[in-house]
Amino acid sequence: MKIVVAVIKPFKLEDVKETLEGAGIHGMTVTDVRGFGRQKGHTEVYRGAEYQVDFAPKVRLEIVVDDDRVDDVVKAITTGASTQSIGDGKIWISPVEQVIRIRTGEKGPDAL
């Protein structure tokens, strides 16, 4: 199995969730994060002085999937998250050796 991690723009979360559901993926874990990258943060004004904020708010998705679904997942995320502009984010894939569903103790793909 694999874990697909994606960092995307927050307002794209809803779209990605839809494309993932379209691809038959119903489970994921989401975290609010701050992203540093090519895209710079916004500008804030504080009593007359302007400041550059270094990061951009992002959300991070984690989806554990069976090996053969990885491409579908990547495609779904890419479709849902893309705005064609800088800061759309990244996806990375790492190996997962085992998955367990706590409630039932099921293991492997059955646990998803």
Next chain:
Amino acid sequence: MKIVVAVIKPFKLEDVKETLEGAGIHGMTVTDVRGFGRQKGHTEVYRGAEYQVDFAPKVRLEIVVDDDRVDDVVKAITTGASTQSIGDGKIWISPVEQVIRIRTGEKGPDAL
């Protein structure tokens, strides 16, 4: 070494911490996350209209352990987090190639 990641119900964190301590594990990193899965979120009412919230609040634990402790850790989490009801969460295990303790520079199992 391995990293054990678990997504559990927030109010079970204290129990899991205790079972983990029972299993001799004293370090972990915890994040507040939102979980999407079979368990649906709660219902909210807003000026007379009802809405279904899509996610359930969860906490995510990360525990880096030596290979031979993985089963104990999984067992401790399963024991501590189980309520036998939908949404108890998942555990997944991935490989870790190296661990470093920043303070001392120690590497490998010694760094835990």
Next chain:
Amino acid sequence: MKIVVAVIKPFKLEDVKETLEGAGIHGMTVTDVRGFGRQKGHTEVYRGAEYQVDFAPKVRLEIVVDDDRVDDVVKAITTGASTQSIGDGKIWISPVEQVIRIRTGEKGPDAL
């Protein structure tokens, strides 16, 4: 490719960002987390009773890098995050099989 995950003290984030930039790393994803470990949390007083908080606030960094940059990244983090005191945190390294930039669809090291 690899993913380097580091858990550090929050007030060291700025220093680490600088040492990472010094090492030519410009992208990362940051999460506010709570750390449990040797370092105990602080003490709070609530209407005359003292309580020990179990965790210490930490930030967690994720940096995806090409294999040959891992050592530089670890060094940069260690340098930036170290205060030589308990709770400075940990770094761990895991394999990454693929990276995709959402905006362009680029893959592999080019996506970073």
Next chain:
Amino acid sequence: MDTGDTAFILVASALVMFMTPGLALFYGGMVRSKNVLGTIMQSIFALGLVSVLWVLIGYTLAFGPDVGGFIGNLDFLGFKDVGATPNDALAATIPHVSFATFQMMFAIITPALITGAFAERMKFSGYVLFTALWLIVVYAPMAHWVWAPGGWIRELGALDFAGGTVVHINAGIAALAAVLVIGKRKGFGQGAFIPHNLTMTVLGTGILWFGWFGFNAGSALGANGLAASAFLATNLGAAAGACGWALVDARKERRSTILGVASGAVAGLVAITPAAGFVGPLPAIAIGLIGGVVCAWAVGLKFRWGYDDSLDVVGVHLVGGLVGALLTGVFADLAINEAGADGLLAGGGFGLLGKQFVAVGATLAFSFIVTYALLKLIDATVGLRVTEEEEVTGVDLAQHSEVGYSFSESGSFTTAHQATPSAGAAQVPASEGSGI
């Protein structure tokens, strides 16, 4: 001049002033956190802008000596002759300047009420222009008609103790015009826009309730039995409104909500406003209760009819104002206030009710038409709406370069490079943050 009356009206003026920050919080808590400052700003800035305009021009148009029943003349331009002695025609026992200041506070909160309707998508520049012009072309004439000696609605004998038509129906129907011109928020109808901080909304409600004593009891223009009676009616309107809305919630959703109780209190306050000085305690309870129940139902209309009134200005202020204005014609009682009239249930027949209908109808028509035209004009010139990108980003960052909250543990790091305060600032494109 009476020191007790003066003391009371000075304090009442302070209370009404305090309602506007209260409204800012009431509204601010209901939007999404990325829009909290922009929403608050639209109330707070009215305190600045309208205060100044009221002195310069607004007051004289509203309360200057009557011209044909429709407007005041320019005698009080720049508060000329608005001094420390009473103006007997307006308020005989307090300094004229105190009356004019008390009225200023009403003029501030009325346009602020409207802003709840177009929250989360309005340009700040468009809002400023709208507020300034609306004060002059809509509010000042309406205040003249209803409250100034010679104003045609006042002469007609329609009753509005503390602003049912001038403030609430006026703001409510203007809100409807505004959302028709400005259009819906991105995502309206698809999901919920969940309030980001209901504790803030409750605090705002508390401040509004508190300040409303100045609004209504202060409208007696003295510390007398009438003020005491209006004070009680105000509290009962709020209380019964809260109970009414809670009952509807409990019936419909099997549970009461704090937002319902807060909204019901405000709805009850709106409904009791025109009646406060004309009815006794039991009618006050009835008016509040009906206000709460009807408004609880009315806030659902926007989903059915598809207009995006973000924070229910129509459902609460327009509908609550209508309920109150008409029930004044039902419950008003000369035994409570001999300057009033007897309504339907006090044996006065349909006479008063008829006048109330005329007053309401005139307000609806005048305010809707002029507001609509005004907004179309502004839309075509300065523009009303933020870009879609800015709406997604949130108006706080997009329009004000600020964020409401910054709780992160490592927050001190959130910004690192300070542009040289004076010179370099201009180089950073301000729109950079858009499209997060």
Next chain:
Amino acid sequence: MDTGDTAFILVASALVMFMTPGLALFYGGMVRSKNVLGTIMQSIFALGLVSVLWVLIGYTLAFGPDVGGFIGNLDFLGFKDVGATPNDALAATIPHVSFATFQMMFAIITPALITGAFAERMKFSGYVLFTALWLIVVYAPMAHWVWAPGGWIRELGALDFAGGTVVHINAGIAALAAVLVIGKRKGFGQGAFIPHNLTMTVLGTGILWFGWFGFNAGSALGANGLAASAFLATNLGAAAGACGWALVDARKERRSTILGVASGAVAGLVAITPAAGFVGPLPAIAIGLIGGVVCAWAVGLKFRWGYDDSLDVVGVHLVGGLVGALLTGVFADLAINEAGADGLLAGGGFGLLGKQFVAVGATLAFSFIVTYALLKLIDATVGLRVTEEEEVTGVDLAQHSEVGYSFSESGSFTTAHQATPSAGAAQVPASEGSGI
């Protein structure tokens, strides 16, 4: 009738009304965030419920013409004859309706005070029933005994300027009865229940302190030297209470805390309440200081004795009220208020102190027994406590289907599927969110 007195009591009534939202915030900040709305609701809803009940029945039981020293008759049912002219027996210089409204505000906050004790585990329906009944069977009689002409404690000559027995001891001992009936929160004694927002608690403290001027100085029922003296005593009670608690904290924990200062101010205000119109500035400082110190110690008792008084209503209101009632017997001074009496230190001997003991004892016994019985009754019928699952989820979601805060960056996404507002809503099982 006097316009200055009327102005003052109207404003004082508004100030006391404002205390209840203040209390909502004071309490709300101290609970865990999942219970903040439920806690706030239990104060805010009292504003609605008690206002209405007070008009209908409460006032006449408390202040209607005396029946045997124990209760008022029904002359003022529905505020009949409570009009714009003074009732000389109650307050000779202000409209009767103004006196009745001022008293209404006391009747609202007293049951709200109790709610801090059972915070984080009470059912809303049980709370509503309890508040309504408690107002009638406990509060109204107590108010009659102490403040109404003919009330037996008043006739006895015991002193309670602004509600030491009627409000604070009464609410405090009822709180103790309540926690004994309702039981501890899950987890009590194992860890701390850390306040989720101390800034909210401080704001609540500020509002309480501000409103308490209306509570105490307003109890002079006029804008006179006595009101001025009570005003000063109130401020000094709060100030010295804050200092007292801070000193205890500093001695015990080597640092002062903001919660300690806030709690100390409230404790000092509680302690000075019965004495405010009977003592000069230096005794006021003494009473506040002693109140702060004793309450700082008393809040630890719940851990020792094992009752779960969530927000220390017993430790602050019961204990602070006792301190104040008894010290009134020590410090009261005819030189300050000739309608009062001389206490122990003013050379009046033990007479007054003895009467204070009687008043306190009667309050403790009556309120504890009736409250206990009432709660047992409600527990057996409607039920008092949420389920364990609901307690874990938090009362906000479980009882009100709302959450206090929603700060997430992607918050607009938090809910996506709107049930058709009218019809479909009922299909979603409301308990679904439980057991998160």
Next chain:
Amino acid sequence: MDTGDTAFILVASALVMFMTPGLALFYGGMVRSKNVLGTIMQSIFALGLVSVLWVLIGYTLAFGPDVGGFIGNLDFLGFKDVGATPNDALAATIPHVSFATFQMMFAIITPALITGAFAERMKFSGYVLFTALWLIVVYAPMAHWVWAPGGWIRELGALDFAGGTVVHINAGIAALAAVLVIGKRKGFGQGAFIPHNLTMTVLGTGILWFGWFGFNAGSALGANGLAASAFLATNLGAAAGACGWALVDARKERRSTILGVASGAVAGLVAITPAAGFVGPLPAIAIGLIGGVVCAWAVGLKFRWGYDDSLDVVGVHLVGGLVGALLTGVFADLAINEAGADGLLAGGGFGLLGKQFVAVGATLAFSFIVTYALLKLIDATVGLRVTEEEEVTGVDLAQHSEVGYSFSESGSFTTAHQATPSAGAAQVPASEGSGI
């Protein structure tokens, strides 16, 4: 004695008291979240400490019978002879105790204003000692000079209606002395210290604006035409200040900010304070506007000159106070207040302006020198500044063992092991949390 006047001053006192919690929130919202409680504490604790000290010693030094134009004698020690009847020399129509209490509220907020300058790095013990001593050696003499019969600045004929010199310039220049002694925060000049909760700052602004009516209109010491005029001027000062700062923001950054509007309102209020009872509405607008514009520019000076005045006490209170004091010499008008004088534009020539300069100069010199010496003394004994480790941790945990907010879903878990409340507590080293 007049009940209307008394009612007004009692309420005004309550309003001024409420400003201090307002200030706590105004300041609290602007710091980083780890310092919010410590910052709030430095205002709230002043309510406790200064109230007590004012009774014991402060009042008599300020308003006791004059000794040589410089200080009051000890006749009013412990509020001796400060009773329910008027003191004709101080305020002829209200109880003496009411005047003394009103003045108490000014004495509380003045040192609290200073705390914004050294926010985020001050030791609590050092703050307590500083506040107590500063009240006695700086505030009380200054109040005597300007407001007490016989005080040399009052006798000179310089005008300060409600505290431009005594409160704002005094606090502002003391703030400058303080930051010079205490030094910069770690990180000053490298990045921004972004306000953690601007909604709190706006709420604080609303409370300050509301309370300021008591501050300025109350300074008329009666409910009369002068009070009404000062009330209006106050509102216009705030309003025009908000507009002024917003204009500067809009010109400089191409957008207005809510912090700018809030800061501008406060700057306008500061500027109008000395003038409130001496000028008509149009000059009030001018003074507010100039105050807003000049302060918007002045807050940038700290970056240029490198002093770390955390929350701009110098930029707003010192500079705004100077603007107001001098413009009083320009705009004061005998037509508004015959107890005043004609300023430059009212045809009074440079006479008044000259006196204003003398008053300002004396305030600057006296307050700066004594404050500086006092702080050096405290620094050398108790210490002023937290350790660097504590500064990094935040003063909330380091100095008070508390955190402002605890919103986490799993928050109930945040603390698990309760030290036995009484005994064991002392074993846990309190500094453990440092260096997070």
